[in-house]
Amino acid sequence: MISVDIKKRLGDFQLDAQFEVPAGVTAIFGRSGSGKTSLVNAVAGLLRPDAGRIAVGDTVLYDSTQKTHLPPQQRRIGYVFQDARLFPHMTVMRNLTYGGDHDAERVIGVLGLEHLLTRMPAGLSGGERQRVALGRALMCNPQLLLMDEPLAALDAPRKAEILPFIERLRDEVKIPMLYVSHDVSEVARLATTLVVLEAGQVATVGPVGTVLSQPATVPLVGVRAAGAVITTKVAGRLLDDGLTELAFSGGRLMLPGILGVLGQTVRIRIPAQDVILAKDRPTGLSALNVLPVTITQVEQGRGPGMAVGLLAGKDHLLARVTRRSALRMELAVGQQIFAIIKATAVGPEDIGR
Incomplete structure (x- = not known):
């Protein structure tokens, strides 16, 4: 179970989000400026809320009343950004094992990286780089995986290449994920639970099929995406x-x-x-x-x-x-x-x- 109840003032923007979701893939969906990245950065420990509580299972990551604020390196969280952020001077294998080598053989197999291990990042496609970034995040043995629009910089063929690998992660590795996206097709394919943000607040939350089939969701996701x-x-x-x-x-x-x-x-x-x-x-x-x-x-x-x-x-x-x-x-x-x-x-x- 992932529990988030936080408040954070960022200039004129107020993030005031509360939700509790089960394990699986939870998509954080919303228009640009709705607070998606700020929310996952708070979960990662990169942004400290003004007040509230964040917990993953029995582990409390942040609690303003108890003065608890675990630093990022103690949260056991893997983070995959929009750009892969690989070390250009390291081979794929060295990039993968930079933060650990937990379950390395299985991770390499699930992500189909066997033939890339000796390559350098400059010789990889965008989809291959993102798969390596995913593998690196998984090998640090995280209790939670955060993915902030990991496919946004990819063209349609590269997205089609990497989506099946993320589906395999969801079904085989079974690490809870918070997946930020503004693409309804990605959300529909990958997510088990959907959190919709609007102007820094949770507009609706629930199983992805239930939320997306509700008429009230149409203005939140857009008429063409509904x-x-x-x-x-x-x-x-x-x-x-x-x-x-x-x-x-x-x-x-x-x-x-x-x-x-x-x-x-x-x-x-x-x-x-x-x-x-x-x-x-x-x-x-x-x-x-x-x-x-x-x-x-x-x-x-x-x-x-x-x-x-x-x-x-x-x-x-x-x-x-x-x-x-x-x-x-x-x-x-x-x-x-x-x-x-x-x-x-x-x-x-x-x-x-």
Whole structure:
């Protein structure tokens, strides 16, 4: 369990954040200037709060009432920054073991670094450098891993290269992580818990699928980024069409590409703006995915749109429609309608394993 309850004045900005989250990957999400980096720096010991308490499990890192403030080197925290910050004069192996060599063989294997150990940082790609930075943080035997937008400086191919390795860390190494990001696709793929910051305060916190599927979250993440996260299993393939069939509690979805092996768990984000609603089951459409759903919430947005919460089986989806469409369709809580999702609406960056 990670517990944070801190206050810190930074000029005109006030950080006043409280949350308690379980082990796993907790994403700290928010717009630029919302306080994400200041929060993780306080956890790392690089920024001393004015008041409050920070604890990881039974270890108290900071407590203003008890006059406790562990220095960074005593906190057993690994920190991966946006830039890898490798030592340019050291080989990959020496960079990895600079702070320790805990579980070195396993870390090198999980991150796929075996063929890079004798290389110098200047000869690595951006994704390779970040994997080495991750390995170095893990070899210091941390009780908590902090990652401050580690993929922000990478282009799309490099992000696609490193995301599966972070997923392996989450599933195999199982060190608790605080993962700072402003990219909803990263959050949806990696996080188990989501903390959304707005103007230095926690706007909402909870399981990532629950938080992202709530209409109230739309203005916090942005209308283009809003979308629900569901967990599915590979149920079959249409090889001639290059499609994979995914099963979940609300039915089956067809998506392009070969997505894992039969029975494998696949987590997907379905953008709210790509969900079309119909009062009757449509016919003659090119869209492959038509799901029966029940409306759980209808909320007016800050602009001309409305967010509609949907229940498909036991899973929650989210749709964004114009207010004109919502009024014309007379959308209301409890109404049974159909959600239409194009197979191409879910991009590769929205699919996690």
